Amino acid sequence: MAADRDERVRTDVAVDLGGTWLRIRAGSGETVRLPAPSILNRPGEDPAALLEQLIETLAEAVPAGARVAMSCGAAMDEEHGVLHGSGPLWGGGPDRPVPLRALLTARRPDVSWHLFNDVTAGLASFVERFARPGHRRAVYVTVSSGIALRTADLTERSVPVDAHGLQGEVGHLPAVSTAPAAVRALSCPCGGTGHVAALAAGPALPHVAAALGVEHPEGIRDALPARLRSGDPAARRLLSTVVEPVAELVRTLRCLDPRIDLIGIGGGYAEGLGDPYRAELVRQVSEVRSYADRDTGPDRAAHGLRLCRPGEVDPMAGAVALSHGALTVTKR
């Protein structure tokens, strides 16, 4: 009874930890945005000092006895609150996991800390907003500074993960691409070549443009929307090239699991390109290539496939929903 009362009076605090920004929202108040104490913002700084500063900042920002739901931009084990692939944050690789929940709990034991991967949080927000009764499985793909996806089983409200707490880290699979060899040989931030992220994530755009021989590749991120509107064939080819690995992921997901009723594409890069990205994605997904595609066509391909608009998916709201049990992350 006392525990119930404690849960009810706790202030909900939502936190979004990314490589660039740390955003904090207490209750229904304003969202405060601070530069993240990350290696991305401060190259060369001691990762241990950056981590300590993050813990201090959160410890000072959070009211007494609060309930914190935090979306973390790193591959992580959500059961134990341990971050694995935290390169943009602290330069840590898979061999340097950070037990962030334990560190935060040690610093502020009065607070209940709930940590989730940002793609899982995005999935929860996407499901809350767009899933309908009868949908069996929903997938959320983030196309941003990196690429990853999560699938929820809506019949049991679960997000199944492996023994390390991971699922859907597709950004570092080889990209399916019909682009010239120079594009397929592009290097990935993970050290590999030709990965999905090396072609289709936001930071890859100037490199893909250069490999295709597009003029002024360094400024292409800002110039691409206008060049697409003007019908520039080089811009169209560039868009087609960066969409292709994502379209192939969608095609593969649908081929492997007919229970997937809803797929959302979000993330700042895809959302920022907006309608042209959506149109190219639908065009590619609806291509008929074999007998297995007889049920496609643009209407069929677009059905259950949603390119999110900016703001539709909110990882902070998703983290809060997860902390209240909207979906359960389940190890199998």
Ligand SMILES: [Zn+2]
């Ligand atoms: Zn990679």
